[in-house]
Amino acid sequence: MHLTRRSLGLALAGLPLASLRPAQAQASPPILLEGAWLFDGQAMTGPAALLIVDGRIHAIAPASIPDGAQRLDLAGRYVIPAMTSAHSHVGHTSGASLGRENHTRENAVAQLRRYQAFGINAVNSLGLNAPLFHELRAESRTGRLPGALLLGAGPGIGMPDGAPPVRVMNLADDQVLRPRNASDAEAAVATHADRGVDLIKIWADGLNNSAPQMTGELISAIVRAAHARNLRVAAHIFDLSQARLSVESGVDIIAHGIRDREVDDAFVAMMRQRGTWYIPTIQIDEAEYIYADQPELTEDPFFRAAINPEMTARIKDATWRAGQLERAAPRRAAVRTNQANLKKLHDAGIPIAFGTDSGGTPLRVQGFAEHRELELMVEAGLTPAQALNIATIRSSELLGLNDRGAIREGMRADLVVLGGNPLENIRNTRSIRSVMQNGQEVAGPIA
């Protein structure tokens, strides 16, 4: 049995989700979740009761239960904090297309709802955002937008005639800011800050040596301007050389895994000394071949809930699959290198956050990509608890969301109820029975 709004005793059926504001959560009766195991963000404890008052976790194993509390029997269930994606893209894809015409309110809201239904309740849209993003971000911060919380980097800063490629990504000409010198770079950061962003995104790579790469001088100028405005800088990279230049130039977050070679000890030491964060996005390369390898995924109910009909048709097309497989070898190698580097950096104590680049292209399937990423992290040698710790507490911490990502007193009751133990098998994160935001159910079972 999954939680229904009726079982929660909340008279919400029929109300648009947009009306679920924190103010209304405060008027709801206390909720007692009984009998579930709790993954607090570090380890599994319990079974223990969880008392939610005013949309927040009030007590674990409470000594007394308030009168009128709604009691929910979750015996045999596993409750984890809702996840936070530190690297995704919202509103950029639709069906089998990507690009400027997809950046509509309706599309962004549908995607934020999908993330939430898959247990991801905060999403950092890391660049490629159209001007509409700033409006949606402001509404999301004040609880006026349904679905996962929307954070992000605005348009981002790339290279003139370089990354991100205008034609391939189907961008408007001015969608990404492309400074030519340090003073342009300063102005580009100021534009972002004035419009309202959570961080600055840069594209530091040279598109596999086919375009000019961002220089250390330009990166440093962007970092100085961003830090002066209390904004951190996340860099899109592929190679170790680009990552090294970015870290040396003061970048705060490496936004993709290093995929051309194994990281060396000097680089690891530099990241540790500077406190640089790392988001591996292992699934970004796997997305190019997994559906050609496993077209039967289109019959899998969990995947079907994430994919759209246009992409399903593409995956079922044998010619398309053959083309993907022909180009797959370097992508497979990139995944293996990414996994080895994740394990090495994690063991070295480098702070890791969770992301997939989902929504960057139609193959990077929002919702599904995140659950695959957890599996790929475990395959890389992390324990399920470590992978989930990264997807919950650590990613929330990176984004300054200190009120979520853990099951602790005082935290927001943004929770996912699972049917199976994710520490026994990380694939059990797919067994979603219910997603709660501010203590209220906002989604039920996926499959």
Ligand SMILES: [Zn+2]
């Ligand atoms: Zn991205």
